[in-house]
Amino acid sequence: MTFEQQWIEYDFNPFILFDSSGKIVSLNAEAQFLLGSSNTATIFEIATLHASQNFGFKTTFMDLEFGRYKFFGITVGYENEDQLGIRLYQVPSYHFSKPKIDSGxxxxxxxxxxxxxxxxxxxxxxxxxxxxxxxxxxxxxxxxxxxxxxxxxxxxxxxxxxxxxxxxxxxxxxxxxxxxxxxxxxxxxxxxxxxxxxxxxxxxxxxxxxxxxxxxxxxxxxxxxxxxx
Missing domain, CATH: 3.30.565.10 (Histidine kinase-like ATPase, C-terminal domain)
Known part of the structure; x- marks a missing residue:
């Protein structure tokens, strides 16, 4: 995994890359957690509805909520008809203090x-x-x-x-x-x-x-x- 790929993998914001039929090609760790509260078809539909009319990237600010996950915007991008990517910008919802594992x-x-x-x-x-x-x-x-x-x-x-x-x-x-x-x-x-x-x-x-x-x-x-x- 390249350094650039590691940045995507460990990003706090979910990233999903779809093929033209809506099948997932790749996703980062945070997106795997997101799909426990949502489903692939819903995310793909959001991506296709908010993609730019021409090749390139389009950022849209909107409120989305899937279980504990809340988002304030998305970026959708594609450079050909075969793949479509979406990044969802997450609003932090849980604030945990680091526990003392050996306490209690x-x-x-x-x-x-x-x-x-x-x-x-x-x-x-x-x-x-x-x-x-x-x-x-x-x-x-x-x-x-x-x-x-x-x-x-x-x-x-x-x-x-x-x-x-x-x-x-x-x-x-x-x-x-x-x-x-x-x-x-x-x-x-x-x-x-x-x-x-x-x-x-x-x-x-x-x-x-x-x-x-x-x-x-x-x-x-x-x-x-x-x-x-």
């Missing part, structure tokens, strides 16, 4: 969720619902810090009638630390009434836990590297 302890995340639900249900009339993927293994977390984070998230939802906790793998998504790739899983806590005025404290606790959070009007999700060693 191996814990059962289901137990921590149940503990926090039990604690918060005492002071709330909300109905707590759970939708938990049973296949998440024990992971390395700082138990005290992580319980504080979950409790803080539940605390901003307590004025709702129902609070739903969903636990699931993020299929095809990974994060790298020290050249080692870790899968991701998510705890999503959703409700109809979230007090967004307390979101800054959630961000602070997430950083202390070396995890990423997404805070929306009706849910807060915690995205966690699957560290089992």
């Amino acid at each position: 302890e191996i814990v059962n995340v289901y137990t921590l969720i149940d503990l926090c639900i039990s604690t918060n249900s005492i002071s709330s009339k909300a109905t707590f619902l759970k939708d938990l993927d049973p296949s998440i293994p024990d992971v390395r977390l700082n138990t005290n810090l992580f319980v504080k984070l979950l409790n803080r998230i539940y605390s901003v939802c307590l004025d709702s009638d129902e609070i739903t906790t969903k636990l699931f793998f993020r299929v095809g998504e990974h994060i790298k630390f020290d050249n080692k790739k870790y899968s991701l899983f998510t705890i999503m806590i959703s409700s109809s009434n979230i007090d967004l005025s307390k979101s800054s404290s959630i961000d602070q606790l997430a950083e202390q836990n070396s995890v990423s959070v997404e805070i929306k009007d009706n849910y807060v999700s915690v995205n966690i590297p699957l560290i089992t060693d």
